[in-house]
Amino acid sequence: xxxxxxxxxxxxxxxxxxxxxxxxxxxxxxxxxxxxxxxxxxxxxxxxxxxxxxxxxxxxxxxxxxxxxxxxxxxxxxxxxxxxxxxxxxxxxxxxxxxxxxxxxxxxxxxxxxxxxxxxxxxxxxxxxxxxxxxxxxxxxxxxxxxxxxxxxxxxxxxxxxxxxxxxxxxxxxxxxxxxxxxxxxxxxxxxxxxxxxxxxxxxxxxxxxxxxxxxxxxxxxxxxxxxxxxxxxxxxxxxxxxxxxxxxxxx
Numbered sequence: 001x002x003x004x005x006x007x008x009x010x011x012x013x014x015x016x017x018x019x020x021x022x023x024x025x026x027x028x029x030x031x032x033x034x035x036x037x038x039x040x041x042x043x044x045x046x047x048x049x050x051x052x053x054x055x056x057x058x059x060x061x062x063x064x065x066x067x068x069x070x071x072x073x074x075x076x077x078x079x080x081x082x083x084x085x086x087x088x089x090x091x092x093x094x095x096x097x098x099x100x101x102x103x104x105x106x107x108x109x110x111x112x113x114x115x116x117x118x119x120x121x122x123x124x125x126x127x128x129x130x131x132x133x134x135x136x137x138x139x140x141x142x143x144x145x146x147x148x149x150x151x152x153x154x155x156x157x158x159x160x161x162x163x164x165x166x167x168x169x170x171x172x173x174x175x176x177x178x179x180x181x182x183x184x185x186x187x188x189x190x191x192x193x194x195x196x197x198x199x200x201x202x203x204x205x206x207x208x209x210x211x212x213x214x215x216x217x218x219x220x221x222x223x224x225x226x227x228x229x230x231x232x233x234x235x236x237x238x239x240x241x242x243x244x245x246x247x248x249x250x251x252x
Contacts, residue, residue: 006117007095008046009086010036011079012103014055018238023058025242027106028249032236035106037067042110045117052086078213084199087192098195100188106245109231116189116227125223126194132229134181137174146184146212148226156224159184159212185233
């Protein structure tokens, strides 16, 4: 794609509550952060890639692999804030947009990053994210899954841990077969001027209620374009997730 120079930023906070030292955990002989970087570097849309960490151990590990890393504050409340500091460190004038790549998705498909960047090109609000069509009603009742409702242009109306809209009809059968529910995939892309604006916003009431940062943007009137992806997403948040990731690596 031409027209935008895009920086990929991988926030890698060391002090995870549920999985301490998460960026450096071993998954089949490779660290978590190494696997994320290897996948992200295969994207065709990025013009730069940097790890944004708050710990010297992660910094040394990444630089030891010959990759770029910057040290950021330990006080950032979100990966978005860490991305903005990383952009400032590498040079804001060098890039037109930033992609926030989750540092705990060791199997992220490079094509997902490309799909996100494509959505950003058409995003009127300068922010884009991804979603998948729900194919299992279990996702509709799991508060760990975030659902998205959109307008006809695929701009987000609301993000929620609850399944919305509520289906009032009394038909039987799976709910996902009666309405196209969308579940959020936690990748974001922002034009640099929009990223600077959103990190200056104060936490909003909707954000605090659902504990979803993206509601701050929506509540402040910013449009978030939602692109669709068919690629699976798998985050490593807990020791159980880590064991599953190791099983996937070892599977024939």
